[in-house]
Amino acid sequence: MLIPYKVDNPSKGIPQITLGLIIANILVYAATTTNFLVINDEALLKWAYLSGQPSLISLFTHLFLHINIFHFVGNMYFLWLFSRSVEGRLGPTAFLLIYFIAGIAGGLVQGIFIRTFAAEQGIPILGASGAIMGVMGAYLYMFPWSRVHVFYWFFLPGTFEVMAFWVIGSYFLLDVIGGLISGLAKASKGVGNLAHLFGLITGFLFCKAIRAKRDTEALSNVKATLSNPADFSEMSYWNLLTVLGAEPDNIEALKTLMDRAGGEAKKESLDRAMRSAGPDLIQKAPALVADYLTSKNGDMEIYQPKHILKLASIMKAEGRHEDALRLYEMLVQCFPNSEDAEMVFFRMAQIQWDQFKDATAALSSLYKMQSHFPNSSLSSTAQTLRRDIQKSSKNQK
Structure with missing residues (x-):
């Protein structure tokens, strides 16, 4: 058993859209299940995307349905794990577009597969998995070198760290294998492997199309350090510059850089960092800007x-x-x-x-x-x- 449980990629602020989606899924799950355990037949037939009788509204509503408590909890867990960083990087609008476009694309492809190849027709398609795989595809594009902590249990439990592209890539490979097996067996029930695959591909290509910012391996290593309670004073000078290259208004990093700006070269780096942060930093950290100008002979042309x-x-x-x-x-x-x-x-x-x-x-x-x-x-x-x-x-x- 392998379960990722933490990503070393701290997000800024509260992921409001992610929380909103989870709350919406909880409410829908509570309204469409019996004793919060299994979906009832009425909701399944009314709101799931039926491969034999597809409808536009069900392409949307099927994303909020889950077959049972395990399906629901698993999806919400992975949504929370990966979506916070994606929402933080892309903002609410692009994040929602990825979520719904990937989910709808995955449902469409899964439905086409069932109608074309499956021995049994009219199978309902439901779940947020395609949308969540779209979020994971976006994560793969923007944070491929991000460290992911994984829990395992093979005879004995333990944990290890691995790059995000290995984790998400392994899920992609499993879905490829699952899709091939389903195709050969003409199976229509079970895991929607094609919905997963095309959801992930959609999220990845969406980020590529909008030229979303990608983290380098060096920046991912720095973020891994930041994700743990670490003192910026322990960070190397070059890692500080890497952080500020990605987050120009990181106040703690700027304070640490200012403390170290003794030589002429480091003073130039501080000036560049403050120039990147810009005048908006006055509202966020006025004391920092005042110290920069008065004690470090800061660059007045910034303001x-x-x-x-x-x-x-x-x-x-x-x-x-x-x-x-x-x-x-x-x-x-x-x-x-x-x-x-x-x-x-x-x-x-x-x-x-x-x-x-x-x-x-x-x-x-x-x-x-x-x-x-x-x-x-x-x-x-x-x-x-x-x-x-x-x-x-x-x-x-």
């Missing part, structure tokens, strides 16, 4: 003035006033003609006075604002702040 202004505001709100002040200073240095510079000078003066009581620096910022923007809309507010600073300074003397 526009509005991005720096937003980041500085976040730092100020979080109480990191020194970082906020440094970001404002960098903004006016790099973008002196920006329309935001007027507001930046004023905010600099506020922080310099309110947080650090540095009257000289605050008055200097207000003077720069007035000289650069003589008709500033903030003139009256700036005058009030200037008077408060001068008054407080005199009282202290």
